[in-house]
Amino acid sequence: MKPSIPKGTRDFSPTEVANRTYIINTIQTAFETYGFQPIETPSFENSSTLMGKYGEEGDRLIFKILNSGDFLKKADDQLLSEKNSLKVTTQISEKALRYDLTVPFARYVVQHQNDITFPFKRYQIQPVWRADRPQKGRFREFFQCDADVVGSKSLWQEVEFIQLYDTVFTNLGLEGTTIKMNNRKILSGIAEVIGAQDKLIDFTVALDKLDKIGQEKVEAEMLSKGITEEAIQKVQPLFTFNGTSLENLDALANMLATSVEGTKGVEELRFVINAVNELGLETANLEVDVTLARGLNYYTGAIFEVAAPQGVKMGSIGGGGRYDDLTGIFGLKDISGVGISFGLDRIYLVLEELGLFKSVDLPKPKVIFLNFDASTDVLKMKAIKSLRKNNIKSEFYPDLGESNKAQKRQWKYVTNRAIEFVVSKVEGELFTLKNMNSSEQVSCSLSELIDKLK
Template sequence: MAQKPSIPKGTRDFNPEEVAKRNYIINVIKQQFERFGFQPIETPCFEHSETLMGKYGDEGDRLIFKILNSGEYLSKVENDVLSQKDESILTPIISEKALRYDLTVPFARYVVQHQNEIDFPFKRYQIQPVWRADRPQKGRFREFYQCDADVVGSDSLWQEVEFIQLYDTVFTSLQLEGVTIKINNRKILSGIAEVIGAHDKLIDFTVALDKLDKIGEDKVKEEMISKGISTKGIEKLQPLFSLSGDFDTQIQRLKAMLATSIDGLKGIAELEFISKAIQSLNLKTAKLELNVTLARGLNYYTGAIFEVAAPKSVSMGSIGGGGRYDDLTGIFGLNDISGVGISFGLDRIYLVLEALDLFPKTVANSTRVLFINFGEKEALHCLKTIEKLRQQNINAELYPDDAKMKKQMNYANKRNIPYVVLVGEAEMNAQTFTIKNMQTGTQESVTESELMKILQ
């Protein structure tokens, strides 16, 4: 007996209803991206390994899917290298390409490669899948879509303000209330590391701090100590772990804590500018909240950092994030091009909308009317009308076989098709159509023009 086929862990099949719901979210996000002036691009699903490796820190590098070279890739490997079994030496020899980890680094590569064709500041959006060799769990997949928007070529903080508005507008359109946009600034984290004497360990500090919500304060401290951050320095962090209050209150306390750090004070000033602008503009659905332990352990952030939390009524990780990167294109030789961007977590947003029953009831209704098949002559007659309906943007189809009426009706019910049309010999002679409302069970005889009106 043949083994039942399966798919790799962390990947999924999507049925028609699920695809329709995902497309609903994508269409809402895409509509708002374009309303805010962003233009679409696409990049390949895999890149040269050197494009991706070293851009996400050690943890990110470990999560990148490597692609084996074509052909007899082991023939190029010396026996002594094989015998060492050292993946850091072997991998670059047998793998020159990798699946993209996110859309930001490929975007930076795109900007550098096409710099002479781009008008700066360049506002782009991109909706494509990415891959991470992560441990699968609820809301965390190995293959998932990112919906990104970025601006490069401007260091204006009005871009950060607009991105917060963009988040708010999308979640308002999705009727998702109770969303929190958490914000911090990498310069503040740099200032804190400086104050506690760990400026040379900034990456280790931020990676550990970013895990606070997942592993708790004690474990974060343990990790920092293991990375060589002194106990005395960690003691100075204590006010940070207990920092609370509204945005302005936290800002004032940070000013006192970072009074000796030029970098830290600059980060505070940037946050104050963004906060005051948002207070004047008034968000519709989302709430802006300062979170000074937010680090997002990616090396390329240099300014504002964003992370979006789902409503507290739903147990879910972040549903969006992003930040400012002042010289990401510098890794590919194009210096002094500042950028800022955000991402929407499509799959997690889907789970949140599903949990809160926020999808429109009609979102999965692809076909509006099914024509019953009574035979060859009747089917041809129906197809002529179906063609007219499709020209009016009405989704219509003919049941392909002249099966029993019950079977065709059951098909319409299972597909949640709201209307069924019956055209037998009597209807053909009278040039009428019998239309049945599948929800109410009522049916009536109508002309072609009346049929059009009902289905529109």
């Protein structure tokens, strides 16, 4: 049987790992520059921690883990005979792979609240899993790079996150990204003024798909969820907003004049837009997108989504928002939070498409000791030990090469890995050192060898 990997997962070559590490290091450096601290949480959580936090669509995409041992032993025979998978799942699976990093972070905050100094600024760079249909830029296993602040209601946090996005993408050379922003209170206000408060989640989930499936299909989905034709007609202006961010906010203010919550959302968004305009951005663009909804139940204020530069066909490469009551579901009330996420895998594809990866050196030794004479192996290994103590990356070619063919294989290894220095011979206490760039060859003692390689 030919070996394979599950759909939606990938192997990474040394070059790909090096490029991914470059992106992660760039993001991590920015996180720490902005004062965030690292944490990590388990790959899987109790199902009760995750289920019900992402809406019906999100719950469907959570990978469930079967209980250990005879997992069917406690399952109800009636449910099994009925093949009721939803109800049986709760009896045979008590754990699940994490769907994102935000809900586990909320659980972490509640569990460790007595050890945390608020406001708590954390970053987290770990893989997540979703049982999604694989396609370009959408995988079943992928990394998220998150930064969140909990314990502060200040809108300056939103301003800082926009600057953080700008800093990271500028440092990656990814100019011309668009940071789209909306406010969940505005969406609630719109639902209120059109008389669809009870359909808020259905309304926002459908609206969030506008750029993916178009206005006609969005309207059809809204109708299928019980939103009236009259209500849909009232939101028609949302589909055609095309002014500046502040002009769109003025139009929204008029539309939502009768909604207290909607008006508050407009004012929050106006504060952030004005502050960012005053501070300026290096290479990113900031725009208000009133159709931006992000179909996650826990956002209560600002909503962010980052689009790649024009001309690159890719879904969002970042997103986030404010979640005033997320920790409340775990019993900790009145802890406001706001956070953003970078989509590492999509950013990789965008940088690759635009040819923006810098030449990344793969890990390799500074010097390699070739193996043409087994009688000097111990001398070589002692020398290598001394070099490594001096922080000089060193390697010993393990297979003896006495024939011309075997020796050529060793030299080919040197060339393929672009190793700069080679020790080809050891005579007494002298080492024959060759510089592969200049072809210069010298004999030197161990102390001289260390000095030259340093």
